[in-house]
Amino acid sequence: MDASVAMYVAQGIHGLAYGMILFLVASGLTLIFGMMGVLNLAHAAFFMLSAYFGYQMLAWTGSFWLALLVAPVLTAVFGILMERFLLKKVHAFGHMGELILTVGVSLIVLDGVKAVWGTESLPLKMPPILEGLVQIGGMQYPIYRLFIIAMALMLLAILSLVLYKTRLGMVVRAAVSDAEMVNALGINVPLVFMCVFGVGTWMAGVAGVAIAPILTVFPGLADQMGMDAFVVVVVGGFGSLGGAFLVSIIGGLISSYGVQFLSQYAAVLMFVFMAVALAIKPMGLFGERE
Amino acid sequence: MNKKTKSLLWIAGALFLLIYPRLFGIYYANIVVTFAVYALFASSLNLLLGFTGLLSFGHAMYFGTGAYGTALALTHIPGLPLIPAVLAGLLASLVLALCIAPLVVRVSGNAFAMMHMAFGQLMFVLALKLRDVTGGEDGIGGFDIPPFSIPGVISLDMTDPILFYYFAMTVIIGSLWLLWFFTKTPFGQIMVAVRDNAKRVDYLGYRVPHTKAVVYVIAGCFAGVAGSIYALFQNLVAAYDAYGILTSFVPVMMTMVGGVGQFFGPIYGAAIFGLIDEFTTRFTDRVELVLGLVLVLVIMYAPYGFAGFITKMRLRWAARKAA
Numbered sequence: 046m047d048a049s050v051a052m053y054v055a056q057g058i059h060g061l062a063y064g065m066i067l068f069l070v071a072s073g074l075t076l077i078f079g080m081m082g083v084l085n086l087a088h089a090a091f092f093m094l095s096a097y098f099g100y101q102m103l104a105w106t107g108s109f110w111l112a113l114l115v116a117p118v119l120t121a122v123f124g125i126l127m128e129r130f131l132l133k134k135v136h137a138f139g140h141m142g143e144l145i146l147t148v149g150v151s152l153i154v155l156d157g158v159k160a161v162w163g164t165e166s167l168p169l170k171m172p173p174i175l176e177g178l179v180q181i182g183g184m185q186y187p188i189y190r191l192f193i194i195a196m197a198l199m200l201l202a203i204l205s206l207v208l209y210k211t212r213l214g215m216v217v218r219a220a221v222s223d224a225e226m227v228n229a230l231g232i233n234v235p236l237v238f239m240c241v242f243g244v245g246t247w248m249a250g251v252a253g254v255a256i257a258p259i260l261t262v263f264p265g266l267a268d269q270m271g272m273d274a275f276v277v278v279v280v281g282g283f284g285s286l287g288g289a290f291l292v293s294i295i296g297g298l299i300s301s302y303g304v305q306f307l308s309q310y311a312a313v314l315m316f317v318f319m320a321v322a323l324a325i326k327p328m329g330l331f332g333e334r335e
Numbered sequence: 336m337n338k339k340t341k342s343l344l345w346i347a348g349a350l351f352l353l354i355y356p357r358l359f360g361i362y363y364a365n366i367v368v369t370f371a372v373y374a375l376f377a378s379s380l381n382l383l384l385g386f387t388g389l390l391s392f393g394h395a396m397y398f399g400t401g402a403y404g405t406a407l408a409l410t411h412i413p414g415l416p417l418i419p420a421v422l423a424g425l426l427a428s429l430v431l432a433l434c435i436a437p438l439v440v441r442v443s444g445n446a447f448a449m450m451h452m453a454f455g456q457l458m459f460v461l462a463l464k465l466r467d468v469t470g471g472e473d474g475i476g477g478f479d480i481p482p483f484s485i486p487g488v489i490s491l492d493m494t495d496p497i498l499f500y501y502f503a504m505t506v507i508i509g510s511l512w513l514l515w516f517f518t519k520t521p522f523g524q525i526m527v528a529v530r531d532n533a534k535r536v537d538y539l540g541y542r543v544p545h546t547k548a549v550v551y552v553i554a555g556c557f558a559g560v561a562g563s564i565y566a567l568f569q570n571l572v573a574a575y576d577a578y579g580i581l582t583s584f585v586p587v588m589m590t591m592v593g594g595v596g597q598f599f600g601p602i603y604g605a606a607i608f609g610l611i612d613e614f615t616t617r618f619t620d621r622v623e624l625v626l627g628l629v630l631v632l633v634i635m636y637a638p639y640g641f642a643g644f645i646t647k648m649r650l651r652w653a654a655r656k657a658a
Contacts, residue, residue, distance in 0.1 A: 084445050131635065134635055140444065141384075141390055142638055144448065145588070145591055146635075148584055149629075150631060152624070152626060152627030156621050156627065160624065272452075312460045316453055316457040320457075323438075
């Protein structure tokens with residue numbers, strides 16, 4: 046196999062892995078938006094918070110797997126607390142208040158981690174099993190990125206099974222389209238909302254710990270990811286899971302090949318992509334509502 | 336309060352601002368200039384957020400473009416006088432607003448906010464990457480500040496902080512007055528009607544997107560003036576300060592804390608933020624943490640901000656007097 050094909054494949058794997066991480070973050074964002082009509086601007090901050098929790102767990106216990114398991118759950122607890130005690134209280138003031146409240150929470154989290162962990166980037170070591178390269182069909186692939194892709198696909202499979210094949214998923218989908226009606230049918234909609242919020246932040250948390258070994262843990266972690274995730278949600282269509290998946294992969298590939306060919310302007314490509322997509326379909330690719 | 340005491344208060348306020356730098360010196364004069372720049376910036380945002388009901392998370396675009404416009408004009412055009420330099424910043428923001436307005440006036444709510452966040456980031460990344468033009472992270476600095484001169488009459492050196500204070504305050508208060516005047520025009524009333532019930536305004540025969548576009552462009556221009564004064568004041572424009580995401584959030588927070596939808600809300604908000612900044616930096620580096628806490632508390636317990644609080648107190652006072 047010649048070198049340029051190998052390069053294309055390697056960049057493709059990088060892009061897919063980043064796209065998967067992006068999907069984990071964006072899916073939570075888009076689910077929460079679909080349910081409550083609130084774009085959670087603190088979502089990326091939770092993503093980063095989880096990476097810090099993961100670092101701390103690894104420092105205490107020495108186990109990457111424990112960190113991957115516990116840190117996202119801790120993050121989800123924070124997310125649920127925010128939903129219960131803050132977001133719900135300002136619901137009466139309308140979406141504007143909720144949106145701005147999430148900005149406030151995001152500022153607190155972003156500055157809070159600087160106060161606790163400092164501003165330098167902290168390494169989060171991947172377990173030895175996932176280090177190195179694997180040989181498949183005469184090509185070499187980094188194991189850790191394949192692991193990320195597999196894990197994200199698994200989560201996607203579980204999520205879609207629960208959403209589309211179970212009674213709980215039916216309730217959630219019904220609540221997305223008409224919360225008031227579902228509430229009137231005797232289902233505890235606020236509880237459903239809280240669970241969805243928890244699951245959404247949990248997925249962002251998983252993404253945060255998963256990406257930490259590649260990028261290390263630092264306060265700027267949320268910036269890039271937050272922006273890309275918002276682009277994904279906007280382009281995929283607010284509230285659409287399938288749209289988020291498709292656009293995440295496109296976005297991942299764009300940024301990975303963009304770095305290869307147009308390194309100077311790679312950071313702009315996502316936004317150019319968004320501008321083009323929105324010019325063609327103003328509601329996003331799969332969006333039905335504003 | 337009757338008209339006479341009101342105008343007396345205004346005159347007293349103006350006199351106070353006039354003698355203020357003589358009383359407190361350069362350091363406190365500079366604090367007031369910073370406050371005034373942000374007050375104008377936040378007031379221009381309030382035109383969108385409070386009066387038209389459009390939340391923008393990318394208003395820094397116009398602030399930054401105004402700042403870069405002025406800085407670039409002063410760097411590349413030798414001998415450019417002061418007023419045209421400010422107008423260059425305004426013009427840059429005007430052009431940008433005219434380009435973006437057709438894309439955004441048909442959406443509102445979350446989509447409007449998010450599209451602005453994206454466009455704002457686009458500008459930020461461009462300012463970082465187009466190093467040859469903008470100087471990237473280091474920005475453009477050290478350009479000459481021209482004197483304020485009317486040929487044959489007067490020439491004031493703008494590098495003197497006290498004289499600059501008078502110039503900046505005149506421009507900013509003039510701009511604020513224009514904004515205030517704008518909200519009182521019949522067009523300003525339509526703007527408020529769009530916020531309250533866009534559909535009805537549409538049925539009444541007014542064109543909603545066109546109305547939004549006009550308001551949008553005006554808000555952009557005044558943010559540009561604020562940015563331009565900021566560039567002259569700092570003698571430095573860099574990507575993070577001009578286009579950073581925090582620069583977009585700050586006027587939103589000021590407007591919320593001061594009181595959304597009231598003309599003086601953002602001005603109170605800018606003053607409160609100035610005070611918080613001035614005092615917290617003496618004790619801790621974690622200014623953003625404090626700002627976040629203040630924001631959350633205000634949204635939770637005083638959703639109409641400081642201006643709403645004042646109105647409530649005044650109503651209570653009036654009720655007690657009547658009883």
